[in-house]
Amino acid sequence: MYFAALLARTEDGWEASDMELDDVESLSDLIDLARSAAVDDDTVVALIEQEDAWFGVIRVDGEEDPRYFVSNASVADRSSYGAMLTKELLGTDEEDDDLDELDLDGTEDGDDEPVAAYTDEDDGADDEPRAGSEPLPAGPLGDPRLLDDLGVGHKELLTLDGDALTEIADALGATDVLEAVR
Template sequence: MYFAALLARTEDGWEASDMELDDVESLSDLIDLARAAAVDDDTVVALIEQEDAWFGVVRVDGEEDPRYFVSNASAASRSSYGSMLTDELLGSDEEDDVLDVLDLDGTEDGEDDPVASFTDEEDDAEDGAVTAAAEPVPAGPLGDPRLLDDLGVGHKQLMGLNGEALSEIAESLGATEVLEAVR
């Protein structure tokens, strides 16, 4: 079971609205909902949780690129809404079979990637190329743990949350009452 809410910052504090996940089929749908909830292009924080398995935070500031955080990438990747976030954070592309994770092989942009460079299926098997399905999703947090630092939720606090995480985030933001009203 999922719970999702949008917290939009206003001059008077935070406004909360229940986010209907049935209308969200992609990450861009989620971002569009967040931008639509914004007051004067101010900050909107989308909070999503799946019971006690994982929680995710998406921060949208006007037209800037959204920022993301997922508490447990491995658990989130096994759920429909969580996989949207983990795919974005891992750079997974539905049209690509190869998961290109942050150039962790030590190559610079433009250099050959020894694992992901192949030209046909025969080369795949010989080179041992790693596909998205075989690539393990990291256990634990993934994304930008500092996305709420300036709003009163420090990165160490965010990384240590579990259980009632969304309530604790709302408390730190000063939005407990408005979040509980939509829960």
């Protein structure tokens, strides 16, 4: 299960909105959604997490290139939205054939149960790595400084776990507005 929200900076503070992921099929869709939430081309921070397994932060400032951070690349890459972020961060534009068969919530079309990409019981002996794929780091990937000027230092961002989105919102002064959309 995912939780995703947009925090848009305004003259009066932050406004939060629930990020509806049903219409997001690509990273471009996610960026467009963030830009549409901007007030006067000000900063928008998109926050996404999957059941405390990983979190991602996308920062959009007007028409500048978005900046990304993922808390644990190897875990995030096993989920649909996380894979979008890790592929962008690694500069791989290859289509993953397995994603064609999955909804972005990690389920096959019409199924309610997530499709497991890898389990501890799977030794991977029969699996062939994706062409050109490199092992992903079992840790942070991206720009840990993307929130430095907003009150979340890079050292703090690198050590967040558990309810990281609440801690980020707290540092931004947006706890109440984030909790209102949870």
